[in-house]
Amino acid sequence: MTIADDPATTAPGYKWVGTRPIRPDGFEKVTGRARFGADLMLAGMLEGSVLRSPHAHARITSIDTTKAASIPGVKAIITGADFPEPAGNPTDQDMCRNAIARDKVLYEGHVVAAVAATSKRVANQALAAIEVTYEVLPHVMTVDEAMAPGAVLLHDNMITKGVDPAPTEPSNVASRVVYQRGELDKGFADADVVVERTFTTKPVHQGYIEPHAAVADTTPDGRSTVWCSSQGHFAMRAYSAKVLGWDPSRLKVIPAEIGGGFGGKTTIYLEPLAVRLSQKAGRPVRLVMGRDEVFKATGPASASKVKIKMGANKAGEITAAELWMAYEAGAYPGSAIGAGSMTALAPYNIPHFIIEGFDVVVNKPRVYSYRAPGAPQSAFAVESVVDELAHKLGIDPIDFRLKNAVEEGMQAPYGPKYQKIGFRETLEAIKNHPHYTAPLGPNQGRGVAAGFWFNAGMNSSAVVHVNEDGNVTVVTGSPDIGGSRASMALMAAEEFGIDYDRVRPLVADTEQVGFNDVTGGSRVTLATGAAVVEACRKVIADLRGRAAKTWDVPVEQVEWVDGQAQHVDGSQPPLSLAAIAKGWARTGGPISAAASLNARGVGAGFSTQIVDVEVDPDTGHTQVVRYTTAQDAGRAIHPSYVEGQLQGGVVQGIGWALNEEYVYRADGTMDNPSFLDYRIPVASDLPMIDAVIVEVPNPGHPYGVRGVGEVGIVPPLAAVANAVAAATGQRFTDLPLSPPRVLDGILNGTDAN
Amino acid sequence: MRYFAPTTVDEAVGLLAESPGRKVFAGATDVIPQMRAGRPEPDGLIDLKHIDRLMGVRRTATGWVIGAATPTSQLTGNAELVAEFPGLCEGAGLIGSDQIQNRSSLGGNLCNASPAADSVPAMVVNGMRAVIATGGGTRTVAVEDVPAGPGRTSLAPGEFIVEFELDSAPANTGDAYLRLIPRTEMDIAVVGAGVRITLDGSGTCTAATVALGAVAPTVVRVPEAEAALVGSTIDAAALDAVAAAASAACNPIDDKRGTIAYRRHVAGVLAKRAVNIAAERARNRAGGTPSSNGGSH
Amino acid sequence: MARRLINCTINGDPTDFLVEDGDSLLDALRNEVGLTGVKEGCGTGDCGACSVLLNDRVTCSCLVFAPEAEGATITTVEGLADGDHLHPLQECFLEGAALQCGVCTPGFLVAAKALLDHNPNPTETEVRFGLAGNLCRCTGYDKIVRAVLEAAAQMREANV
16 A cells, blocks of 8 residues: 555544554654764764774784884774673573683674774774784684584584584584474375475665664773664663673663664674773773674574475475475574574475474574574575465465465464464455556566465563653653654553654653663564553543542542543543643643563564566566555554555565575675675665555454564565566575576576576 | 876876886776775876866867877767767777766777776777877877777886877768676676678778777677678678677686676677677768667667 | 864854874764764765765765865754754754664765756656665665655745
8 A cells, every 4th residue: 555545544442543543753863853873973082993804714923012002093802802701501602702702703793803993094094003823723614614514613512402412422413492383294195295305595675774882881890881873772781791801780781873774783782892991091992883884793684594394285285395494593502493493384284294494503603683584594495385385286376375264263283372363465456456457468477476474472561651741751761773663652642642743752762761672573662552552541530539639529420531541420520631740730740651561462464565677688687666565554553654664674575585685705705795795785776565455453452553564575586586487487595596506597497496 | 105187298208117016097996996905005096087188089081089188978978089989989988887988088998908998998999099199209009909908908108008090981981889797887898799891882981990899809800700790791691600709808817796607608799799789880871979878788 | 294284164154173194084084074964984085974965966975085174164964954943954854764773874864955956856766876875774765765756846845
């Protein structure tokens, strides 16, 4: 649905929910006022630079900072020796070692040292003067290399988890997960057609436009204030504290505006380094990454290898599926293999399946979350094979999916039963869309694919203040990455029955509001929104009490309607919010309420997408010519920003499908750490992205909200590959579908796979 | 590093002669990224954009003179030049985004000596000449003789290009430049193909030049393709011969942007397509204005 | 090394600032002039977040040496609005939800202004190619392209 054909329409019964007002932070952002991570400047602030490993795998034999320290203007130099021994659970310890290397560097870009100086120029001079000697070690770069017998080990003591009995020898396989149901042999015996293939994807980066940045001001009392752009300043506080060996409360983290994250800004990189540099120098320090550092040293999404075998009967029922999946974790364990395994078959009700997944370390940057982490890779394999099965059976690909689609009450492959979900509705929305039957031109092909994402709940806090003029301030601790302040204000306006413009939402620092988990898992509108609604309702209860006191009636006789207190029998003139605020001194003082919760009632998200591509048969160049996505949003609080999430997810998926990949040289260093050669889509690559919002309200949320941020990136990889298959007659199983790969398939066939 | 902004060619020559560590620049669209990527910072950078002779597109009695530091947006913005040499303007206009176009120049694109430089094949097929400032005056060489290998030119230390000479096109002549990039903008050419065709009144080709970019250490002319075209009516056989000759003329490398096999194949495809466009323009005498996406394969 | 004083006009005001010769105009605008609306996304001219008008031509300020600004006229995102009266592009970006995180927005607004200054009635394709030098990772460009087309229409109407 586009703005043009969907003028601000509210959801039934709502005045504000479902409208499209201007976002509260918009004016700052279109005038250049908004302050992002790198925009802060403090008096006396130093500039820092980070020395990174030039090797994919090496032992650090010595670091000599003497020469660097003697350069005029250099105020502090830190190395791994300036941090305590990593402590806590293995994941915490890995985080500490990823933040700054100790004895070994495990990937090109791994932090070795950092400098703070009076200017960036001096800091860079100092970096060049730090003398590091390395003993270069052999490296492993892919799951095949890392899992091969006799492979070089990244970690000498890593024993694969999830294998019974536990292996006695260490390996590069950090863990194994298994999900299964039924009897596989029986399932395949029931099948009339079986498709078996192997799929691979390369590492891809979230590609947020704002590089990581942090400013720290550490004071002699042992406390530090950190300004940074992140998807969760409480997480930045907790993780930085672990690396520093501090109690989290010694740190105050102030959220800057965040210039994109997509999961990649849910962890620390620069923050503890800036704190320590500032502590050593006694002055504020700013660290800002260059784009090459972002590519080489922050977490991309896993490369993957998925072997899949799937069978279906003539009636169009999927009878069995067998998946073997290995995801690259990068230098430390922690790929999204778990989520990738759980989501792989989640859209379909399959009686017999087994999914076996492996988390594998390689000499690349430690992967991190990227929008529905783990799901696009496995969906690429599953949705490609589902497409092929449908074609083999001569069944329309949407009908085939409808035949097998999960519904409320069915058990998900990973255990629980589905609550109210809208998968079927998204399939039908695509099937009924004019796009589905539009004619195709020469060399064009059409592909469809579907996707699932859990969505998350987690912990949120909110505070709602009534101001003395009767306006309302809504305070949360969830960084606003794509318009969530607008959705918070809309829900509060709806609760109070006051105009949207009378609600001011803001994101407070770690000392001004209760704990909030990261902005991730598509959870903010749901969970932080639920906290806002709960706080609003507490305030409204208080307001009713104030009116009851004013009128000297029992509170049960007071209703809150359209922004004012009304007596049930109309015997009193209504009291507006402003009037109650004006008189609050006589009724008990200022009015505010807080709510903190662990959100329940998470509603799963589904998306179905359709794409037309045109493939140049002589060059292998693929152009996306039309794209439609239908996604269940539960309830769209601000439809424009819901559409934006749908469109943005699709386009990231198109990039993943067509051109994005990390390219490595033989020595394990990255060959394309720039936006020139790491090719995210540009405006001229794309058509408009038609976003159809399907609303199957989530009964677990006061307004029916489901998370919308992530599932949109799950289907495009397979949707594009299916369209390319339709256009070329060749089934491509390795991403990206760059022109050389597609031309090779056209000229030589892809059956070698 | 010191910045200099001379206003005459002689002043620039003098500044260059003072220190071997100085470099000239026009739009800085290559020099700044190269410095960021770790190339040593020069002692001094000499900005050529304040020298009138290096800036601007001028018509002469016999053709055109294009200042070496002129932003390429001034080429694509010159309706007369676009009408006469649409292929040249396509090549020049494909160097980066609008932001880059306001800085990039033919001199910079040529002297950066990337094998993939988009303007170079189109300059070569149009027989353009580079006027080079030397210590003692100027010398003039064919554009195709300037690149010496990736990142290297035939210019001696202390020399720089002042301007380019371009003779008016004969009647019934058309040029074209096509490139293959994975996206639709903002990429370096994986293969580039420039073609110029002259026809006689009956539609028979009387002259042809074909040059390829990004398929060898420097721009390559394809004489076999040119020979196949001359005397033909640009028929299917001639086109197939062009494609085969273009593929054969390649001496490419495997790199992050493309494979040897891919470059060879696509060089033939693009050469053939560019011949068709150039021939069509020749039939219409000069052809039209390139569209904003003109030149993408 | 001694710093150099640069005199130029920024957003209509005579402005001077000190730079080292190797500094980029981007760093000078952000750190010396305080115009942090100009963003660095890549430092290599590939993302357009640092777009400014330099003598009325859109350019990446990361690819300009700061001393080149001597005598120049520069417009940044901070100079688009007329007092508290937003430029139509700014209005249309807000109304059309053409921004999510907003970090690319300043560069898009400046580039779009340059585009419309030279082509007041662009097609969708012309807008897409004209803004190809500006990367946005949040929106998929759909709402940005619509907002620019809408602003163009409004500006044409206002000029009639």
